[in-house]
Amino acid sequence: MVTATKDKRQLYREQGWWGDTTLADMFRANAGIHPERLALVDPPNRAVFAFGEPQRLTYAQMLAETERLAGALLANGIGKDDVIMVQLPNISEFVNLYFAAATIGAVVSPAAVQYRSHELSEMYRIAKPSAFVCATRFKGNDHLSTARKVIGAGCQIMTFGPDAPDDTVDLSAARADPGLLAAHRKTHRVDADDVFTICWTSGTTGTPKGVPRSHNHWIAIAPGTYQPSGLRDGDVMLNPFPLINMASIGGVTMSWLRVCGTMVLHHPFDPQVFLGQIATERPQFTIAPPAVLNMLLQNEELLAKVDLSSLRTIGSGSAPLAPSMVSGFQERFGIMVVNLFGSNEGMSLVTGPEAVPDPVERASYFPREMVLEPMLGGTAAAMAETRLVSIGDGSEITEMGVPGELEIRGPSVFEGYHDAPEQTEAAFTQDGFFRTGDLFEIAGDGRFYRFVGRCKDLIIRGGVNIAPEEIDQLLGGHPLLAEACAFSLPDPVMGERIGLAYVPREDREITLEEVTDFLREKDLAVFKLPERMYRFEALPRNVTNKAMRSEVREHALGSREGA
Structure with missing residues (x-):
């Protein structure tokens, strides 16, 4: 198992990323300072999906x-x-x-x-x-x-x-x-x-x-959400993500602990209940998958019925954000969408409005160096070291526009998989960087990363690498598509071609030509245009709401349909 050296642990403590305070200590301190403040609110429909009346606990x-x-x-x-x-x-x-x-x-x-x-x-x-x-x-x-x-x-x-x-x-x-x-x-x-x-x-x-x-790993990663999101003492946070992973624990629970706020729980995801909780609990912050925010912004009838005025920021991630969605929430409602990219292992890239004011850039860019104030105090510093390496020869990439695997190390990154030395060895470099499996490129003016895709998800068409997430992101703004997911199709001539699984909006028919014309207007390279489409009633998603690209591909290949 890769472990932080004694010197590293001492350095993390000196910088304020790590300390001797446990999460239980922090919670007891909050309870001592604000015993009567509302701490935790149950979903209003808990009796429907579980048992008992909703609790509201100080x-x-x-x-x-x-x-x-x-x-x-x-x-x-x-x-x-x-x-x-x-x-x-x-x-x-x-x-x-x-x-x-x-x-x-x-x-x-x-x-x-x-x-x-x-x-x-x-x-x-x-x-x-x-x-x-x-x-x-x-x-x-x-x-x-x-x-x-x-x-x-x-x-x-x-x-x-x-x-x-x-x-x-x-x-x-x-x-x-x-x-x-x-x-x-x-x-x-x-x-x-x-x-x-x-x-x-x-x-x-x-x-x-x-x-x-x-405890220290969680403490170290917490500033990555509450600082870019501008959270304040006593803020109300609506948490619709399951309490099992980074988004919910690191993104919301740790922020709640830091600002001694009120956490409002939601389960299972139901747009009507979710919007009702925004209206009644008046949160200042919530998180939501991109597909939900895209749906909401394009549903004028629903928007006319909801009051989003309490929200200052919304965290979103797990899939690329559509620039039109991030712009729409900012321009129409004054709500800043914070771009979140993370993993249970402790990789965390976050783009907030202070670092990137322009909503279009915020949808696509992540700062290469996140300078934040540690949760336990101390001088603001980079939360982690990052670098891009070639997936071919492992050499470090320093020029712009060249995709490479992101590697990261720092106080927020875990130290090895549980009881799995071989998996741990494969996941870390000799100098202690975690291999994320995510492809990024240096972008903007060189200060940013842009997400390109997963190393294993690349479509290799005629020897050229194509990241399907790039296509997904652009199609997130298509008015006739509720969901879209690009994937590889085997081809005897090109090696692979580009397939597209889609869910139409309001059962509207859409043609391949309409999709490719839309992408041409976005000035996407011709070789990245989808070549065959497959209609789905809904895309298969995992428990964190990510589209399961391998299952999409398997289902499409087993189908005789496709235009």
């Missing part, structure tokens, strides 16, 4: 609940460094459980609610959890039955919700044991360098990889 109430849960975990044999696999929707119990685990030094390994035994079995094998936590009720799913298929001896099933089976630990009803928690705190010090989460990612093979992150 910091004092949330602190009491996290300490109750911490005592319950201890009473059932879960302690420092024990792994807790969690499969819960975005409800207040999930957030409380995170901070209960942080209090006792346990490790949370969150799993998407959509996962079944196929995915969970491998994650269980890698993480070796001591407990599996799920809900007794979740719309359309029986997580308890799935858990029983997956777990082995020595792992307890713990539940939230009514009608807990006798063979599970009912965390909803467990009583607090303050004495047990106090004794544990005296004998088990939680260190900020301890692993706090093991989130999950997968490579081109689909095999899950555990990504351990310490």
Whole structure:
């Protein structure tokens, strides 16, 4: 495993990126300063998809609940460094459980609610959890039955919700044991360098990889969102992303912790509920996938019914942003869209309005050097070192307009995959840079990166590399397309050609000629124009709402249709 050297750890501390404060310490400090401030708000429809009435917890109430849960975990044999696999929707119990685990030094390994035994079995094998936590009720799913298929001896099933089976630990009803928690705190010090989460990612093979992150890793990455987004003390944040990955934990939860704000949860994604929460909870910040923002901006009837005036900034990422969308929100509503690009491993590129005022440039560019103030104080400095290297010979790229793989190292970057030395060795260079697998090029006046695509997603047409994301981004502004996803088609002459999966807007027909004419108007090179189109009812997406290009391609190749 690649680890930060002692000198590096000391340097990170001296600069303020790392420290001796845990996330539980930060939360308790917030509760002490603002005990009556509203901390956490449940989705208004939680009774529909899960159980119970929506909760609205102050910091004092949330602190009491996290300490109750911490005592319950201890009473059932879960302690420092024990792994807790969690499969819960975005409800207040999930957030409380995170901070209960942080209090006792346990490790949370969150799993998407959509996962079944196929995915969970491998994650269980890698993480070796001591407990599996799920809900007794979740719309359309029986997580308890799935858990029983997956777990082995020595792992307890713990539940939230009514009608807990006798063979599970009912965390909803467990009583607090303050004495047990106090004794544990005296004998088990939680260190900020301890692993706090093991989130999950997968490579081109689909095999899950555990990504351990310490308290300090999360603390180091937090400024990447709250500073470019201009978040202020007490801000309200609407969180529609599942509490399992970088967008939700690093982007919203850590920002909430930093500004002692109010976090409003949302699940599952429902545009009507989401817009209703904006109207009633009046958030200053939220995050949303590009496809949702594109849809909203092009729906005049819906826009006429919603009040977005509380929002100052919206974070968006997971796919390239359409320049027309970023411009539209800024020009029509005065809302700044912040361009987010990150990974569970700790890669973080963020473009806010202060760094890049022009919305068209902000949709496409990321600063090559993000100078930010560390969360724990200290002088503003670059959050990470980055470089581009050729995917052919590994040489460093310094000229503009040449695609290369982004490599990154710094205090926000994890130190190796969990119990996977071979995967770790392949993921890092000899000098400690993480190979992101993402293609960028130096752009603008040389101060920026522009995302080109994934290394494995390249379309190689006649020996020329084409990034499908570039085509997706341009088509994000097409008035007749709700969704678009370019991919490679095998071809005996050119090697590969360009296919396009699309979802029409309002069931409108659209021709290949109309698409290519639109792209020609954007002055896209002719060799990048789609050559065959496939109509979809909806693009397959993963749990973070990214279009699954490999599945799109597989479905298209298995179809006889295509224009």
